[in-house]
Amino acid sequence: MSFEQLMNSYAARQQMGKLEYENDRYSLVVNDRVEAACFQVNGRFYAYSIIAKLPEENSKREELLIRLLEKNLALVAYERVSLCIDPDENALALYASAPIKSLSVDVIEEAIVALANNHELFVKWIGQSAPPSGSAMMFMP
Numbered sequence: 615m616s617f618e619q620l621m622n623s624y625a626a627r628q629q630m631g632k633l634e635y636e637n638d639r640y641s642l643v644v645n646d647r648v649e650a651a652c653f654q655v656n657g658r659f660y661a662y663s664i665i666a667k668l669p670e671e672n673s674k675r676e677e678l679l680i681r682l683l684e685k686n687l688a689l690v691a692y693e694r695v696s697l698c699i700d701p702d703e704n705a706l707a708l709y710a711s712a713p714i715k716s717l718s719v720d721v722i723e724e725a726i727v728a729l730a731n732n733h734e735l736f737v738k739w740i741g742q743s744a745p746p747s748g749s750a751m752m753f754m755p
Contacts, residue, residue, distance in 0.1 A: 617654050617714070624722045652722070659723045662709040664700060665736045678740070682706070683709040685739060694733045706740075708732055709718075732738050 617621070621640045625633045634641040639653040650663045679699075686697040695715045700707045710725040 615718075617659070617717070620719055620722060621652060623719045624726075627719060627723070642726075644726055645680060648666055648730045648733045649727060649751060650726060652726070654714055657714050658711045659722065659725070660709050661718065661722070661729045662707060662724045663729055663733050664705045664707045665733055666740045667703075667705050679706075682736065682739060685736075695728050697736070706736070708736060 618635075618652055621633055625631065625642070631640060633693040642650050644650055648663055650661055652659070652661050654660070668676060682697055695710045698707050698709060699705070708729055709751065710729045712721050712725055
């Protein structure tokens with residue numbers, strides 16, 4: 615089965631309708647809130663999702679990355695989901711991958727479920743690192 619057929623079968627199983635295909639990627643929304651892209655490169659399938667923009671200040675960026683990478687170590691082994699930095703978007707992203715040779719609708723589904731579940735975890739963890747809402751920061755008009 616071709617990659618296109620597998621993705622269309624996945625969409626049919628999930629009752630998603632037709633998937634958007636642009637820039638060699640299929641775009642979809644999982645659980646009505648997690649935007650994901652699915653694509654194939656170098657013999658592998660990838661499910662990919664941006665979770666947050668990176669802080670501009672280097673010290674805050676470094677602190678956030680260290681904390682998230684520590685949490686990510688366990689996930690890589692268990693969930694096969696990896697945290698990465700998307701330099702084009704200046705953002706943190708998650709991805710799950712699988713070899714194209716053994717790709718099936720079930721494998722796609724498992725990867726996307728793991729991506730969506732972990733996406734929500736990372737968004738929560740990033741939110742815990744945000745400054746309190748009553749902080750003394752002031753924005754100038």
